[in-house]
Amino acid sequence: MSEKNQKSALSESGSKPASANVNPKSAQKIRASRKNKFEEEDLLQQLLNGNKTALGRAITLVESNQFSHRKKAQQLLEGALPYSQKSIRIGITGVPGVGKSTFIESFGSYLIEQGKKVAVLAVDPSSSVSHGSILGDKTRMENLVKEENAFIRPSASGSSLGGVAKKTRESIILCEAAGFDVVLIETVGVGQSETTVHSMTDFFLLLKLAGAGDELQGIKRGIIEMADAIVINKADGDNIKAAREAKLEFNRALQLYPSKESGWKPKVALSSALKQTGIDSVWELIKEFEKLGKENGFFLKNRKEQNKFWLLQTINEHLKNRFYQNPVMKNELEIQLKAIENNKITAFAAADLLIEKFENLD
Amino acid sequence: MSEKNQKSALSESGSKPASANVNPKSAQKIRASRKNKFEEEDLLQQLLNGNKTALGRAITLVESNQFSHRKKAQQLLEGALPYSQKSIRIGITGVPGVGKSTFIESFGSYLIEQGKKVAVLAVDPSSSVSHGSILGDKTRMENLVKEENAFIRPSASGSSLGGVAKKTRESIILCEAAGFDVVLIETVGVGQSETTVHSMTDFFLLLKLAGAGDELQGIKRGIIEMADAIVINKADGDNIKAAREAKLEFNRALQLYPSKESGWKPKVALSSALKQTGIDSVWELIKEFEKLGKENGFFLKNRKEQNKFWLLQTINEHLKNRFYQNPVMKNELEIQLKAIENNKITAFAAADLLIEKFENLD
Known part of the structure; x- marks a missing residue:
């Protein structure tokens, strides 16, 4: 990415006449670029130093989809890691x-x-529509928000859960x-958001209310197993x-x-936030969990596996997008799905045809 | 695939001198090819007609990894669909x-x-090692094997569960x-084999023994949800x-x-096969399930989704194999994983580097 950026900068200066005297506009640019460089180091x-305004600005860079911001964000992240x-x-x-x-x-x-x-972050894949439904209204945490040692940030917005996840992972760093x-990462159960948050945290906490007896009804698949x-x-009261009673049922x-x-x-606890x-x-509980995981090695092993998961996940998403977002392949896929439905071809033979098509695209 | 095959046949005949008189070897080849064509139509x-010997031979073709067999298998499958x-x-x-x-x-x-x-088939990904541990010994079903209206086939062997799954899906057809x-498809719980069998069947049945009270302990994740x-x-006795008691516990x-x-x-039933x-x-139970599914449309919807699943699964496996089985990428991946472990780079930045490398490979 940084290479591409350098290329575009080179071609830009190349398009201007070479001159012994420095063009005032170029001088301005050079100064701006020096200032930027200084600013980035300064921001890091x-x-x-723990400056919350700097942290906020850094997260804004990480959340930006602008190419020049991505480059700065990458430098910041490498410095922060x-x-x-x-x-x-x-x-x-x-x-x-x-x-x-x-x-x-x-x-x-x-x-x-x-x-x-x-620090409190949120993963809310619906926030691109609702403009941040969780944590969006900071006044809901009116005491915490005033604390010097608290940092609260609403969910990044994004067109995909993967995009939001990436921004959140980088914000954690x-x-x-x-x-x-x-670092507390809040999520509502939209789509796969719990699984996503589970894949970037050490400890996963499910909040429940005591209900009318059938506590486990209506809990999404897999959530209990993650908790x-x-x-x-x-x-x-x-x-x-x-x-x-709910505690007993969950324990069972x-x-x-x-x-x-x-x-x-996994443990069940009662609490009244009020x-x-x-x-x-x-x-x-959480300290006990951390102690166990650091003793038996799971804590670091899990973080390592999470890193690997996000690396592979990002690559796999890219590979799939190249295929499935290609307009030719989209069309061919529809044709093959129809053919399968009409018993003209097996799913495997159709896949072979599609793969051959894809590899001969260019 | 059939196109490739035609190409290789063309280039083969092109490499021989054109002659007015038919070379005796070519004549023999033409006869053999005509015979094969006849045999394939005959086999279908x-x-x-329900000939079990023909079915056995057809499955052998489907299970073969030989290129010429794959082509014949494909023709048979298209005729059978x-x-x-x-x-x-x-x-x-x-x-x-x-x-x-x-x-x-x-x-x-x-x-x-x-x-x-x-028909009884099996999915046993371990069978490439053990040479068919399930159904391998047909004498275990000594009455069924003698029945005119029964067909029993051990698991296809293969180096991957995906390969075994493909062969089994084609054998079902x-x-x-x-x-x-x-069609009964048996599996032991090796790796993801239950999930695989679940993805190719209409009804999923879990056999259990009544144990020492803690019936649910030791059951693999997700199995109960599939049943x-x-x-x-x-x-x-x-x-x-x-x-x-086990029935009560499972029902709960x-x-x-x-x-x-x-x-x-899902229902719990008691049985004594003996x-x-x-x-x-x-x-x-199964008839009741089928009736419900055909009334509410789930039965056909599920088969359609299974077809789509196997189509996408096959494509995705191929896309991933191209990346991860490339020796250059294997090496680069190791380097990036080390860099992530040493906090030199984030998982996302490493993924970007690997993708750029992959796209500039050729």
């Missing part, structure tokens, strides 16, 4: 209404009291380099009995699942 | 020792008594064209009480899962 330095990796990354999911914002507000404030620096040692903890929220359900590679047995109860035991 | 005709699609395809899984062979023997014999023609109206029925086998567990797109509520009990109710 300020970010590493050696200083990152030191936090714990916690994914938090739960259906709308479960009290995610209130929980994060309480949990984040508690962590800051414990001397932590807390920047937050960590800025000294935030707990390291299920926290039953709003366990206060008249809800306490129902919350305790968790036992039905195969044991996790992490060696961790009454500020149970928050400390959630943090104790 | 015999297959459509309009006559297929009329059976019900039933996937059967369960750990070794659960009594799959005995169950299939009883179930198959029962179906034949009901006037059905029953041939069995159906030969008039087999129930349309769980049949507790060997529910006879001293086992009956445990089997009934099944309720915890989200409802299926098919609209079908005592020939419960076999009829398993068949009743």
Whole structure:
């Protein structure tokens, strides 16, 4: 990418007449470019010093789809990488209404009291439409947002979950380099967003409300299997009995699942974000999880596997896009699907034809 | 593929001197080719007549990796396709020792008594090593194997599950064209083999034994979610009480899962293949499932989606193989993985570099 950019800069200066006297416009450009270079180094330095304004600007660069911004973002990320990796990354999911914002507000404030620096990000693939439905309204976390040691950022927008995921992963690195040692990543259950957040966090927390007895109905496939903890929220007042019963049911359900590679047995906890109860035991759980994972090696192994996953995922998406977004192949695919439906050809023979077509495209 | 073959035939004849007199070797070749053509049409005709020897030969062609066989297989499949699609395809899984062979023997014999023609195939990705561990020993189904209306075939061998899956899918078409109206596809739980069999069948049956109370422990992730029925086998003699308890536990567990797109509520049944009990109710279940699916449209929709799945799956595998099996890319991938591990580069930037490398390979 950086190479391409250099080429375009070269051809630009090449298109201007060579002259012994420096053209005033060029001089201006050179100054601007020197200033930019200085600014980038400065931005990285300020970010590493923990300056939240710098962090915000850096994330804006990472989220930008503009080519020149991407290059700057890449330089920033490379500078930030050696200083990152030191936090714990916690994914938090739960259906709308479960009290995610209130929980994060309480949990984040508690962590800051414990001397932590807390960053809150969000993955919301619907945000390109709704302009950031989660965390968009920062006033929902009115105490946390005032804390010096808290950094809150709404979901990046993007046309695909993959794009949002990439921006969020890069934002995590920047937050960590800025000294935030707990990164909370919130998601609502839109499409595959939980799986995406699970693939970029160390610990995955499912928030639930105590309901009318059939607690497990309506939970999306695979969510329970991903959870390291299920926290039953709003366990206060008249809800306490129902919350305790829900805890029993979830505990029984968790036992039905195969044991996790992490060696961790998922736990169920009760909390009231409103009454500020149970928050400390959630943090104790997470610390216990981290200790186990650092002892048995799973913690670092998992991060390494996540890196590999995102590398391969990005390559695979690209390879598929080249095929499926090609207008000729789109058309051919429709033709073959019709032929399969009419029993004219098997799926495998059709695939062979399509592959041959694709390879002879140019 | 057929085009390539024609090209190579053309270049072959082009390399020989043109002559007015037909060279005796060429004449022999022409006769052999005419004979082959006749034989293929004959093979298809015999297959459509329900000749089991022809079916066996056709499957051997489909399983062959030889290029000339692949071409013949393709012609056979195209001829068979309009006559297929009329059976019900039933996937059967369960750990070794659960009594799959005995169950299939009883179930198959029962179906034949009901006037059905029953084909039994297997998907066993380990069979390239063990030379067909499931169904390899046909004597395990000594009654079924003698039936005129039964056809039993061990698993295709292959270096990849994808290869075995393709051969099995094609064999299903041939069995159906030969008039087999129930196709049973057995698998042991090696790697992703259950998912593979699930993706090529209409109904998925999990065989279980009543155990020591914790029935759900040790079941692989996702298997229960795929099952349309769980049949507790060997529910006879001293086992009956445990089997009934297991039935209760599975019924409770099944309720915890989200409802299926098919609209079908998975059922638990007891059976004793040895005592020939419960076999009829398993068949009743499957008929009920088929009736529901044909009424609500899921049955055909699912087959259509399976066709699309295998088409896309085959294309995607090919696209990935071109990248990941390229020796240059293999090497570059290792380098980038090391760089990511050492915090020199993000997974996304590394992916960009690899993609650029790949696109400039030739």
